[in-house]
Amino acid sequence: MSTPAPSANLMEAVVSLAKRRGFIFPSSEIYGGLNGFFDYGPLGVELKKNIRDCWWNDLVRRRDDIVGLESSIIMHPKVWEASGHVAGFSDPLVDCKVSKQRYRADQLFFAPVIVAQEDGVPVDLGFVCALESEDTSAELQKLAEELKRKKAARGKLEGIVPLSFETATPDQIPLIPSPATGEPGSLTPPRSFNMMFQTNVGAMTDASSVAYLRPETAQGMFVDFKTIVDTGRVKLPFGIAQIGKSFRNEITPRNFIFRSREFEQMEMEFFIHEDDDWAKWHRHWIDWCKDWLRSIGLPDTHLSEYDHPKAKLAFYSKGTTDIMFRYPFGVQELWGIAARGSYDLTQHANASGRPQEIFDEATKKKFVPHVIEPAVGVDRILLAVLCAGYAEEDVTDEKGNVEKRTVLRLSPRLAPVKVAVLPLLKNKEPLVARARALHAKLKRRHAVFYDDGGAIGRRYRRQDEIGTPWCVTIDFDTLEQPGDTFTLRERDSMQQRRVTEAELFALLEEQVF
RNA sequence: GCGGCUAUAGUUUAAUGGUAAAACCUCUGCCUUCCAAGCAGGUGUCGUCGGUUCGAUUCCGACUAGCCGCUCCA
Numbered sequence: 001m002s003t004p005a006p007s008a009n010l011m012e013a014v015v016s017l018a019k020r021r022g023f024i025f026p027s028s029e030i031y032g033g034l035n036g037f038f039d040y041g042p043l044g045v046e047l048k049k050n051i052r053d054c055w056w057n058d059l060v061r062r063r064d065d066i067v068g069l070e071s072s073i074i075m076h077p078k079v080w081e082a083s084g085h086v087a088g089f090s091d092p093l094v095d096c097k098v099s100k101q102r103y104r105a106d107q108l109f110f111a112p113v114i115v116a117q118e119d120g121v122p123v124d125l126g127f128v129c130a131l132e133s134e135d136t137s138a139e140l141q142k143l144a145e146e147l148k149r150k151k152a153a154r155g156k157l158e159g160i161v162p163l164s165f166e167t168a169t170p171d172q173i174p175l176i177p178s179p180a181t182g183e184p185g186s187l188t189p190p191r192s193f194n195m196m197f198q199t200n201v202g203a204m205t206d207a208s209s210v211a212y213l214r215p216e217t218a219q220g221m222f223v224d225f226k227t228i229v230d231t232g233r234v235k236l237p238f239g240i241a242q243i244g245k246s247f248r249n250e251i252t253p254r255n256f257i258f259r260s261r262e263f264e265q266m267e268m269e270f271f272i273h274e275d276d277d278w279a280k281w282h283r284h285w286i287d288w289c290k291d292w293l294r295s296i297g298l299p300d301t302h303l304s305e306y307d308h309p310k311a312k313l314a315f316y317s318k319g320t321t322d323i324m325f326r327y328p329f330g331v332q333e334l335w336g337i338a339a340r341g342s343y344d345l346t347q348h349a350n351a352s353g354r355p356q357e358i359f360d361e362a363t364k365k366k367f368v369p370h371v372i373e374p375a376v377g378v379d380r381i382l383l384a385v386l387c388a389g390y391a392e393e394d395v396t397d398e399k400g401n402v403e404k405r406t407v408l409r410l411s412p413r414l415a416p417v418k419v420a421v422l423p424l425l426k427n428k429e430p431l432v433a434r435a436r437a438l439h440a441k442l443k444r445r446h447a448v449f450y451d452d453g454g455a456i457g458r459r460y461r462r463q464d465e466i467g468t469p470w471c472v473t474i475d476f477d478t479l480e481q482p483g484d485t486f487t488l489r490e491r492d493s494m495q496q497r498r499v500t501e502a503e504l505f506a507l508l509e510e511q512v513f
Numbered sequence: 514g515c516g517g518c519u520a521u522a523g524u525u526u527a528a529u530g531g532u533a534a535a536a537c538c539u540c541u542g543c544c545u546u547c548c549a550a551g552c553a554g555g556u557g558u559c560g561u562c563g564g565u566u567c568g569a570u571u572c573c574g575a576c577u578a579g580c581c582g583c584u585c586c587a
Contacts, residue, residue, distance in 0.1 A: 012580090020524050020538070032560055032577045084587095093584070095515070102515075102584040195585090216587075251514065251585045259586070314587070338587065375587080395548080403549070424546060431546095453540090457548030462538095464548090476546060487547070494548070 010328040014386050015256055017406070021466050023047065023386070024257060036253030036261035043466055044382075046416035046447060048264075051381050052243050054296055054413050055266050057513075059241055066239035066268065067232050071220025073245060074201065074211050079219050082351035083344065085196060085212075092190035094165060096178040103179070105190035107132040108165035110176045113144045115155035122158070125151055126184065127176045129165075136162050166190060197247045197261075213247040218373060220244075221269040222344040226356055236358060236369060237281070239270040243378070255329050257379040264378040271369040273360070274342065278318055281372050282339045286321050289335050289374050293323065296381070297411030298388055302326040306333070316343035325384045334384060335376040342368040385414060389467060395494075409492055410467035412511040417449045417468040419508070422459050424475040426452040435474040438486070438501065446508055464491055469511070472504065 018024040022041035026033035040048055060068045080086045092105040110129040114122050128143035130136060140160045148157055168176060170189065177184045197213040214220070221240040228240055243266045253260050272281055290303060308320040318339040325334040345356040345368050357366040389409040394402050412418060419442060423435035432452060439450040449468070451459050456473060463471050473487040477498070485498040488507075499507070 016524060022523090026578075029560095029578095033579085035578065093514085095584090104585085218587090248586085252583095254580095254585095308587090317587080320587075333586080336587065340587090373587090405549085422547095425544095427544075428546090455545065455548080455550065457550085459549090460547080461549045473547065489547080496547075 010387060010390065011256070013392070014328075014383075014390050017390065017408070017465065018044070018256075018386065036250060036259075038257050038260060038379075043416040047385070047410070047414060047467075048378060048382055050414045050416070051296070051378055051385070052264075052266065055292070056241070056243065058292060058295070059239075059268060065234075065237065066241050066270075067228065067234060069221060069224060069228070069240050069242045070244065071217070071224060071242065073214050073247075074199070075214060075219065075223065077211050078351055079223055079348075080196065080212050080215075082347045083219050083222075084347070085215055086194075092166060094190050095188045096180050096186050103131065103165075105165045108179070109136050109140065109162040110165060110168060110172075111140045111144065111160045111162050113147050113160075114158045115148060115153050116158055117155045123153060123155065125153055127172065128160075129176050129179055129187075131179050195248045195250065197249055214244075215248050216246050216375070217242045217244045217265045217267045218269060218344070218375065221267070222348055222356075225269075225271070225345060225348075226354065229358065237270060237272040237276065239268045241266070241268040255327070255332075255383075257383050258327065258329075258332065260379065265375060266378055267373065267375040270372045270374075272372065274367045274370055276370070278339050278341075278370055278372065282319060282321070282337060285372050285374050286323065286337050289323055289337060289376070293335070293381075295411075296385065296414055297409070298325070298384055302384070302388055303334075304331065314343075316341050325380075327384065328387055332380075334380050335374060337372065337374045340371050340373055342370050344371065345369065385410060405461060405464060407464040407491065408467035410469070412469045413513065415467045415469050416447060417463070417466060418446045418470065418512055419504075420449045420451055420459070420463045420468050420471045422450075422456060422471055422473045423452050424456055424473050430479050431474050431476075434478060438472065438474065441501075442504075446512065460489060460494075467491075470507075472499075 021043055023044035024038055024040055027037035027039050028034050029039075056068070060066050077086075094103045094105050094108055096103070108129065109132060110127050112127055113125040115125060116122050125144075125147055128140050128147055130139045130143060133139055137160060140162055144157060144160055165176075168189075173187060173189055175184050176187055178186045196215050199211055199213060200209040201211045202209050220242055225240070228234060244264065245262060246265050247262050250259055250261055257263075270281065270285060272278065286305065290305075293303060294300060302325055304324045304326075306322045306324050308317075308322070310319075313320060318341055320336060320338040322333045323335040323337070324331045348354075349356040349368065355366070357368055359366050386408070391407050391409060393405045393407060395405045396402050410416075421435050421439040421442065423431035425431055435450065435452070439448060442448040449463075451462070453459070460471055469491045471489040471491075473489065475487055478484065478486055483500060485500050486504070487496050488499045488504065489496045
């Protein structure tokens, strides 16, 4: 009877629900919106806060080896020079004006094609160009031979030397053929897109005032590492965790809140001894992250792992594994777990002139710790939770009519409203009074909601749509029968049973943490 | 940033060169003894700016935003 929404429309349905029920909507909408920015409404902000709280409680408060941090969003500009973001967070791109293809300049290679005539005079046939591949040289060689045949040139082909497009001179660019068309003249010079938001510190704007909004929260943990070691009573292995906003000038924000320009990260840097087994810790954190995702209700069937190929890794990286989630628009990166060696601390030690070392009491030697970094986006989790939880069911009523029921199956841990308190009828004062009393008592500890508008069935369905796991109805049995019990109606099964107030609080204590 | 398509109520959709319609949702009141019942009522700057026109939501242009593809994605 449960009909999962067709994948093609699921995204649309989720976006529509998010807007309709006040979870998420475009930022600055009365001015036409702003590409890549979103606002979280009354229910969205509760859901998001619950995701943050679950992560923080599980990772920081309920463990002895991880401490928290909130570093500033704007940091010294030298942080981003040392981290490599100023130089590396931009990729020069090349467009083919004819085919509308776009290439990364560092993945595009070209080579001059020259044949040596019998008299020894070299003849220039032009250029060939190809995308980086398993064997770029062979690819270019093949293209060069084709070019020679096409131009009916005689003589011996000289050796092909692949050159990065990044090194192409303005004279050469118009002569280099596009890999898409094979014809020269359509490629643009490489253009840079820096992904960091720039701003200025202080009222005066000049070169020395340039600063950046952080593109990741991680650098705060590295920059403050020594201070936390000196003051935090921590011992290896240990972690520093942070939740906060980050900003990236994404070329194309897409897929609702999946890739936006202002987003929220939950990152943790787990520092280990340089001699410790990084692979063991890497695996440990991958498993922890997957378990955690399951604990907030994401189904295992939607989760997978992707190991970044060694060849694509940054030189300092020992390994990166992404936990992927099956979104309606494809399997996409949710949580990246990177083994970054001692790269970041070493970079900051060199750039600041301050050693970032730990003293090993056993060996009496200093060393720079290595780090494992699980980094996840709050907004991506939130989207995953909405997509996985959204369902439309056909429900048949007593008269045999089939109706659609929209339900958001959110984990009780995450649900914005835990319990809705409903008097069965609005115009019977004792029911209303008892319901209000229960509501007042519940709301001291939990996010709860009181509703007396309309028929009871409508109120149940309204709560289904926003993911409220339980509804409690105050009925005539509550008033007339001994024991002061209520009807507890469960969201997913729609089953009802009678519970006492103590049982209700016990249920919440067990399920909401 | 490029190309294609699109923009009407909170949502999903109509109609129209002469100051806009329906359903659902929402709100108020009545009614209602357990799954979107019923009755009465309330809520709308046709994304923005400009052009053509006596008159533009409708035609044209630009901008903005959305979707799809390319690209990007520690």
